[in-house]
Amino acid sequence: MGSQVKFIQGNEVCVEAALYAGLDFFAGYPITPSTEIAEHLAYRLPQAGGKFIQMEDEIASMCAIIGASLTGQKVLTATSGPGFSLMQEALGYAVMAEIPCVIVNVQRGGPSTGIPTHISQGDVNQARWGTHGDHAIIALTASNHQDVFAMTVEAFNMAETYRTPVVLLFDEVVGHMREKLILPQTNEIPLVKRLKTSVDGGVDYHPYLAREDGRLPMSDFGGVHRYNVTGLYHDMWGFPSDNPKIVHGLLRHLVDKIESNADTIARYKEHYLEDAKKVLISYGASARSALHVVNTLRQKGQKYGLLELQTLWPFPHQVIRDRCNGAEHIIVVEMNLGQICREVKNAVDHPDRVFLANRVDGVFINPSDIRQTLRLIQGRGV
Amino acid sequence: MSVKDYIRERFFPHIWCAGCGHGIVLNNLLRAVGGLGMSKNEIVMVSGIGCSSRISGYVDFHTLHTLHGRALAFATGVKLSKPELNVIVPMGDGDALAIGGNHFIHAARRNIAMTAIVMNNRIYGMTGGQYSPLSGPGKLATTAPYRNIDQDFDIVKLAKAAGATFVARTTTYHIQQMADILRQAILHDGFSVVEILSQCPTYFGRRNKLGNAADMMKFFKDNTTPIGSKAKKENPELTERGIFVQNDLPEYCAEYDKIIKKAGGSC
Numbered sequence A: 001m002g003s004q005v006k007f008i009q010g011n012e013v014c015v016e017a018a019l020y021a022g023l024d025f026f027a028g029y030p031i032t033p034s035t036e037i038a039e040h041l042a043y044r045l046p047q048a049g050g051k052f053i054q055m056e057d058e059i060a061s062m063c064a065i066i067g068a069s070l071t072g073q074k075v076l077t078a079t080s081g082p083g084f085s086l087m088q089e090a091l092g093y094a095v096m097a098e099i100p101c102v103i104v105n106v107q108r109g110g111p112s113t114g115i116p117t118h119i120s121q122g123d124v125n126q127a128r129w130g131t132h133g134d135h136a137i138i139a140l141t142a143s144n145h146q147d148v149f150a151m152t153v154e155a156f157n158m159a160e161t162y163r164t165p166v167v168l169l170f171d172e173v174v175g176h177m178r179e180k181l182i183l184p185q186t187n188e189i190p191l192v193k194r195l196k197t198s199v200d201g202g203v204d205y206h207p208y209l210a211r212e213d214g215r216l217p218m219s220d221f222g223g224v225h226r227y228n229v230t231g232l233y234h235d236m237w238g239f240p241s242d243n244p245k246i247v248h249g250l251l252r253h254l255v256d257k258i259e260s261n262a263d264t265i266a267r268y269k270e271h272y273l274e275d276a277k278k279v280l281i282s283y284g285a286s287a288r289s290a291l292h293v294v295n296t297l298r299q300k301g302q303k304y305g306l307l308e309l310q311t312l313w314p315f316p317h318q319v320i321r322d323r324c325n326g327a328e329h330i331i332v333v334e335m336n337l338g339q340i341c342r343e344v345k346n347a348v349d350h351p352d353r354v355f356l357a358n359r360v361d362g363v364f365i366n367p368s369d370i371r372q373t374l375r376l377i378q379g380r381g382v
Numbered sequence B: 001m002s003v004k005d006y007i008r009e010r011f012f013p014h015i016w017c018a019g020c021g022h023g024i025v026l027n028n029l030l031r032a033v034g035g036l037g038m039s040k041n042e043i044v045m046v047s048g049i050g051c052s053s054r055i056s057g058y059v060d061f062h063t064l065h066t067l068h069g070r071a072l073a074f075a076t077g078v079k080l081s082k083p084e085l086n087v088i089v090p091m092g093d094g095d096a097l098a099i100g101g102n103h104f105i106h107a108a109r110r111n112i113a114m115t116a117i118v119m120n121n122r123i124y125g126m127t128g129g130q131y132s133p134l135s136g137p138g139k140l141a142t143t144a145p146y147r148n149i150d151q152d153f154d155i156v157k158l159a160k161a162a163g164a165t166f167v168a169r170t171t172t173y174h175i176q177q178m179a180d181i182l183r184q185a186i187l188h189d190g191f192s193v194v195e196i197l198s199q200c201p202t203y204f205g206r207r208n209k210l211g212n213a214a215d216m217m218k219f220f221k222d223n224t225t226p227i228g229s230k231a232k233k234e235n236p237e238l239t240e241r242g243i244f245v246q247n248d249l250p251e252y253c254a255e256y257d258k259i260i261k262k263a264g265g266s267c
């Protein structure tokens, strides 16, 4: 057993984790601050017998990974804001055709080209609603390298479990900073393999007929079952249909398979919540500063706690209600104009007790930014 | 095997109008495949969105009906991840060369082995007759009520310049040639482009007063000629048919396998 401790960038951690999860195929297009993911995979994937391709744009990248997923591969693409915008149509295709795939968005400041080399968490709602039409999506995030690893593996596992695209919403600080990573041993984290059909060749296989548990066993392109895949509403054979019953049934299936499992999909970390009177809620790089604030306030005997979200979508309403009920104040710490804050207000009984501590100028939110908001809430001025 | 062995009868009748050229392409494509003795399990058809792209639903291969213009990008993922599969990509002229133009030139440049078929009816059929990048100046379309001022592409020249290693053109009138060219295109180890002049009597034909489907096919007969024919020398206005390019150059997936070897991986 060689050295299992590394001191690397967050983007490299994502690469290590994707390889650990069994990544076979990556397609991407360079964009700051995600480019290192493509660069490292161009080097590492062929060593593992996998395939890397730099496509002509992010639209093509997203399309290519969907095609590769259908041949039975574990697939990934990585991008940042503008590229994530370009991927939205094909991301919706992956939702509709139920294609397991993972999309990393290392967030930068937007809209438009925005502020490429600086931090933001402005794409939280885009991850939820970027593609057109009603749908459900899974989006995960992380605040430190050990968690970037864990969440990346989770993303591959959830993509297979729910036959869905999973978005990894990292940010410029987590992506670019260097810190310690302890590489998990082989088999230390369970990996979800693709669920394949047990139907024999020559027997009618229904690629889009869900089992009782809502899962749909797949068959690889090139295998014994030939079927149709489409972005149109489709019947159990994957053939286009505008039958109202089929349309309604499929939309409900696409949404319910994720929303009704929100509790299972919810990943979060709790710090001092048992007796907390005031709760900070944060995620991604912002949660680092939030944790620092909570740690120092606890040392002074003040009953603050932190709920760090790792699953952003489906939004863990129940977790928020359970952990924040009875809190005098809830302070959401994020680097946007309140995208998660809005969800928290929707989740709790007393939205008037929810406050936003944020920063949207491309500068990392630091503990004193948060403390300033806490002072304001207490009516102490700044 | 007969054409019937390659279709999904369950999904007929098809959606095409009477006289549409796309059905003729379907028939001859299946005749071409039938002559190759490939297993249906080895063939993947990837298409985009348009009347032409609906072809993928009717064939008994692995079929991937994707997004408008993106078929070649999806197909690149299928092919690179499983190079042993034969990938056929039928597209409309708008699909391949307007919204999908970028993917078209880059797939050609990479020389990734797949067969791109452009069913060129010079109009957007599915959306009801708007002009396409192949309509050409002077033509009428719902979005060109005063006649079109857009210059058109020459698909053969474009494919050649972009690096496709097999480039051919035929029409829905010349069905023997179509089947023969498609057979060679599918066997070609590289990116092959086959432009098939096809008729949309419903929109292009009617609006431009080109008569019915038979009249439009007769137009293909009268206005095209084999590459380098005497007729072409006498009448340079004629459109040439046949195989323009057939080169043997390094294929993308094979080149990537070399990368894997170089990196010390095994494939």
Ligand SMILES: Cc1ncc(C[n+]2csc(CCOP(=O)(O)OP(=O)(O)O)c2C)c(N)n1
Pocket: B049, B050, B051, B052, B053, B068, B091, B092, B093, B094, B095, B096, B119, B121, B123, B124, B125, B126, B127, B132, B200
């Ligand atoms: C992103 C996007 N833009 C526009 C459309 C609408 N649309 C569907 S098919 C089509 C054009 C079809 O024309 P062509 O590709 O030439 O094929 P044909 O129908 O003539 O066979 C258009 C514009 C779409 N489906 N998606």
Ligand code: SF4
Pocket: B015, B016, B017, B019, B020, B021, B022, B051, B052, B121, B125, B126, B199, B200, B201, B202, B203
């Ligand atoms: S509209 Fe034109 S292209 Fe579409 S099916 Fe009818 S004839 Fe064919």
